[in-house]
Amino acid sequence: MQIPFTPSDRSSLGVEWELQLVDIETRELTAGAVEILEEIRPAGAEEHPKAKHELLQSTVEVVTGVCGTVAEARADLAATVGTVAAAAERRGLGLMCAGTHPISNWANQKISPKPRYEQLVENLQWLARRLQIFGVHVHVGVRSPRKVIPIVNALTTYVPHFLALSASSPYWVGHDTGLASSRSKVFESLPTAGLPYQLSGWDQFESYMDTLISTQTIESVREVWWDIRPHPDFGTVELRICDGLPTLDEVCTIAALAQCVVERLDRELDRGYTLPVPKNWVVRENKWRAARWGLDAEVIVDDQDTVVPLRQALLDLADELMPIARRLSCAEELAGIERIVAHGASYQRQRTTAEANGGDLTKVVDSLLEEMATGLT
Secondary structure, three states: OOOOOOOOOOOOEEEEEEEEEEEOOOOOEOOOHHHHHHHHOOOOOOOOOOEEEOOEOOEEEEEOOOEOOHHHHHHHHHHHHHHHHHHHHOOOEEEEOOOOOOOOOHHHOOEOOOHHHHHHHHHHOHHHHOOOOOEEEEEEEOOOHHHHHHHHHHHHHHHHHHHHHHOOEOEEOOEEOOOOEHHHHHHOOOOOEEOOOOOOOHHHHHHHHHHHHHOOOOOOHHHOEEOEEEEOOOOEEEEEEEEOOOOHHHHHHHHHHHHHHHHHHHHHHHOOOOOOOOOHHHHHHHHHHHHHHHHHOEEEOOOOOOEEEHHHHHHHHHHHHHHHHHHOOOHHHHOHHHHHHHHOOHHHHHHHHHHHOOOOHHHHHHHHHHHHHHOOO
16 A cells, blocks of 8 residues: 655644633533634635644644744744634633643533544544543654654654653543643553554555555544654654643744754754664653653663653753754744743643642633633743
8 A cells, every 4th residue: 555645845844732612610621612613614614724623522623834933833823722712702711721621521521523523432432532632733844755754763762752841631530640641641542542663664654554444443544643653645744742731832842842853853864874763662661751750750761771860851952952943943942941841841830739729620720721821920
């Protein structure tokens, strides 16, 4: 089976941000996407070009077009979020984002009335019904299918960096899970989700997809939800590892990190280097450590089993990438890594709010709504 890959400009950027619709009075996730998306749909169009349905009716996904810089992606997202927020406000709903909702029960959520989602629930049953989770996905352009699989393999080194920086799901249905990112563990329970297989090249990717499709495991490539995956139609590498982020600043920091890392790997391939392929069991262990301890994790960094604090690894990575960030005009956004490490990732801020309010998780919802509206203070 041949899968055409549509080449992209190097380091072109696209971002997807899954937003929660929250009743301002009850602070619960509340269905409203069908009505909101119908209201903002341009006349004569089937749907809004940059605001989409997701699995749950309490979710609206906003997406950018193809952007050249993080600043362009920021402006694109901000415009669409403003449109969605205004329509939500008219219905007594607010917008917020985190990897999970602190108090709402997935069993109470309505599935979006689209055949794709109805079929997903029919196939996966309980695994799909409990997907009350929210993420940020970043696409970075790649010029050739020859480069895609080596870049995907090498990017798995940075799974703990992206996950810890974005971790924002300590709570599940009103309880503290003890994890920084419970979303990552919920999502990887799906049969085609989780860490990507370390493949030898595009031909093996095509062979794998051929097996899944011919055996009726999936209908299309888009049903493989790896933490990092090739996207043949867009001509990108897509990073799906991140929890949902509460603020546009944090989304842009993640986008800058993704763009800079992929740009570095792409240039190393141009210079004739062979990109490193980390051991699968090390990648799996590092992902767990980031999901459990977030920024306080210690991660394995080489074949000699050297362990380093993830906070320091993130700061060192930001320093290494800063010359690339300046070339890509995203130095300010990449510097957000230092601010997040100093100020606290979302999972830490949520726990601090809960502790300050005697464990009242509705106050955590309020803080997430406030962060979405005003950014970090």
